[in-house]
Amino acid sequence: MEYPMDETDKQIMQLLQRNARMPVSQISKEISMSQPSVKERIIKLEERNIISGYTAALNLNKLNRGTTTFILLKTEYCQELVDFCEQAWEVTDLFRISGEYNYLIKVQTASIGELAEFQDSLMKLGPSKSHISLKNILENRILL
Amino acid sequence: MEYPMDETDKQIMQLLQRNARMPVSQISKEISMSQPSVKERIIKLEERNIISGYTAALNLNKLNRGTTTFILLKTEYCQELVDFCEQAWEVTDLFRISGEYNYLIKVQTASIGELAEFQDSLMKLGPSKSHISLKNILENRILL
Amino acid sequence: MEYPMDETDKQIMQLLQRNARMPVSQISKEISMSQPSVKERIIKLEERNIISGYTAALNLNKLNRGTTTFILLKTEYCQELVDFCEQAWEVTDLFRISGEYNYLIKVQTASIGELAEFQDSLMKLGPSKSHISLKNILENRILL
Amino acid sequence: MEYPMDETDKQIMQLLQRNARMPVSQISKEISMSQPSVKERIIKLEERNIISGYTAALNLNKLNRGTTTFILLKTEYCQELVDFCEQAWEVTDLFRISGEYNYLIKVQTASIGELAEFQDSLMKLGPSKSHISLKNILENRILL
Amino acid sequence: MEYPMDETDKQIMQLLQRNARMPVSQISKEISMSQPSVKERIIKLEERNIISGYTAALNLNKLNRGTTTFILLKTEYCQELVDFCEQAWEVTDLFRISGEYNYLIKVQTASIGELAEFQDSLMKLGPSKSHISLKNILENRILL
Amino acid sequence: MEYPMDETDKQIMQLLQRNARMPVSQISKEISMSQPSVKERIIKLEERNIISGYTAALNLNKLNRGTTTFILLKTEYCQELVDFCEQAWEVTDLFRISGEYNYLIKVQTASIGELAEFQDSLMKLGPSKSHISLKNILENRILL
């Protein structure tokens, strides 16, 4: 891998992972490094696209989208599916996968009733199989 | 749902979703609202746990963890599995699901070879089935 | 849950569950409460829709419909299926479900031969899978 | 079949199916037959075990058990399973079935989270597969 | 069951099962009963359709049809399938079955290569799954 | 194939297949050949093991064994299974097969309830899957 990162880079990334809004001044204190150096390193991590962005984590329960479901889909209408998913607000993730089904879709709905409606609208694209999450144990975790 | 949010709340959330490090001053300009009001609203969204945090999006390709795989696992050793996944740096997500398998694990490895090693270490917990992502089309997207 | 029920309500419901035709006078004796109070409580349970009705349990063996079968069906013609099942006297239950199949149908036929005919008529709606009950061990049981 | 039933028997059964608490006097009016004759017929239907009982239909949503799930289970511990289900208040139905799985269990829980707990307790008995009901379309319907 | 058979009937059936061409004279000796009585009993077993016929067991290996295969088929063209199988000399048995597939077909071909041709001709009727017999351990055995 | 058969051999075999008890005199008439020649040919077919025997076809419905079921079984206890099946009067056929399951067992029971008992006794040998025959369409047919 051609992206040398030292321990300091890692520390900065860990801090920003936990709180992306942490001001440079605080990072500077936490890792005992001057603010301009911290700034420079953050810019390098961004320029080399190691940090690809900063995002707010929204509580989907509070947004009335607390039911997580994974749908495995087998379709020959690949472009239609991608277009459909891009339009559908329920869809948060879409993967082209190996195995028996060719797509994995992650959806967030208000309830399992709403999920039925979503799945009905998918039906014309091909057979699908749904796995409802009974408990979200770990999410979006990246151990550095 | 008991969490009234107006259009302004939504606009702030959309801005922070796209760039969690956007300064209050810029948000203030974008939505034509005073900085103290913006600050107050952000704090309220945080207090009501609608915004649950801010996180840096790391480029897993650059971190030598660019291979995404979904593993479906059937185990009767639920606690052991949760403990195992919490320790394993490859695991980014873990869900207890309905269906034939009781867990869905999302892992990020350097290569498909490394994936084999990870799956071997899971084997004592029960039968599993892996779906390698051939293409990550949408990820962590929340349409407001 | 917003439906406070005390022990007395529960006792009344248990009695009516076991014998829906039990007269108020007998319930009154069994739980040592005046008849008007019993009547009032029953009416409240009905009004709050906790008791949604009273029904005769018919012996399907005696009605020549003693073979119970569960059919899992995968269809994209959802409305047609619902209409079909509503018309079909063999069908006692219909559920929209998660998983690989999208409907679970419970049917009661005279014999396994008759079941074949029913399944043939379903075939145009999509692939199905039948599980014949070899023994009905518990049915419609609600423990209070 | 050795259970001759005439149209009048059927009418009485239909009335009692819809409302098991309907007084004999009302049935008498509805089908234009004397009360003693109605009474006699009901007793005969009960004695011949065509009507096997009368039961109150309880609203499971109001009893905080509104989530319906079907669990298919493969076990070699048949007696243990039957004992377990008889004790478990979540279980309303249990069938020994043909096919890949040997039991079908119908459970009613407060939520999908509670379902996970129930399924965990089943795990020692063998592999299972759950289908959560997204919509209960027809239930306990007997067309005469 | 309304077909009383005594031990003598059973003995006669066992002898005919092992060798359907055994003359009445020999049966008579084996079970120590007069020839007319034996004859009468055989006729009764035939008339009551307990013995439905006598057939020569042909050695399929010697007839160049030594490869046994079971094909499970899912079709919505039931009548076409039955007609097809009746015409096909490879097919020895056909059953309408419960489960995921609706027909089980037993075929005898000269080789596994010939099997491929047969399966190709079935394909237009629906998806199928073949199980080749590696060893025929017990066949057409009826223990009396 | 090293077993030359001419048309006359085939005709004899077809007659015996349809009625294994047909006397030589009748065969002789049907195919216009002298009785000694017919006898000689039958003996040759038997000696060359093309005809391996003659058997009575028993009506399993009349013997209270009218329910046909196919059980697919996956076991690592191959010898135990073969021994078990040889003892079990319900089993008429046993095949070692290719695919996911390694044995196909054909059983004849009085009812589907009796089938459950049989399957329970198999359970210690490994997972199995049952397909109940809803209709026996063709059986033991050999087209010459």
Add this chain to the structure above:
Amino acid sequence: MEYPMDETDKQIMQLLQRNARMPVSQISKEISMSQPSVKERIIKLEERNIISGYTAALNLNKLNRGTTTFILLKTEYCQELVDFCEQAWEVTDLFRISGEYNYLIKVQTASIGELAEFQDSLMKLGPSKSHISLKNILENRILL
């Protein structure tokens, strides 16, 4: 089997299997046999088609085709599939197989991304299932 081979034939074949370009002179030395005899034997092995050819083993990693995948396909368009595979440079092996799927295809692509494209082009022929090789442990090995 009608192809008698002695130990010397076997030794020659083993040497050529390991290095097909080994000169006759070297084989001659290794097995202590005159060069003309060696030559004659090789010609005989070729004429009897026991050795069907000699081939260079190419390193697929170096040819940018290092990802091995097995695709199981269910199609009713058999000839189209064979034609398609013959044209497709990704395909190295094609087998008509027993079981649920009727073809097994072995493909070599540059990456798992390229695999997705290949599978998309197969889709119109029928449902398929892919197994990506995580590690090629033994390949094309023939133990003599």
Add this chain to the structure above:
Amino acid sequence: MEYPMDETDKQIMQLLQRNARMPVSQISKEISMSQPSVKERIIKLEERNIISGYTAALNLNKLNRGTTTFILLKTEYCQELVDFCEQAWEVTDLFRISGEYNYLIKVQTASIGELAEFQDSLMKLGPSKSHISLKNILENRILL
């Protein structure tokens, strides 16, 4: 890819693929290049490990190993399986794969009966599924 190959390299490889025993003199003529240059290029292709060897293609039918079978196996005894396969002369290929089964084994046996024996010996390692090749359509083909 860092392995530049020109058209001439490709031509040489194609010739050697078709006939690995082709003398340098003939290659030289076919592609109109001096023998020393051809020699040099072959050595370079070998040194850079683009050509990894030369092998004799043996006719497995003539070696009494003409039945090709693919076995999918699920095991937690990975090392035992690899050791077992290395010893087993029936095994020609072994792959660690993604999906429900973790190994794909290619075996060559004399007959389907011999296959049963091989599969029995695998059974202690875990559940397996066999696909017998009915027809080997393309084998070991590398299009350059």
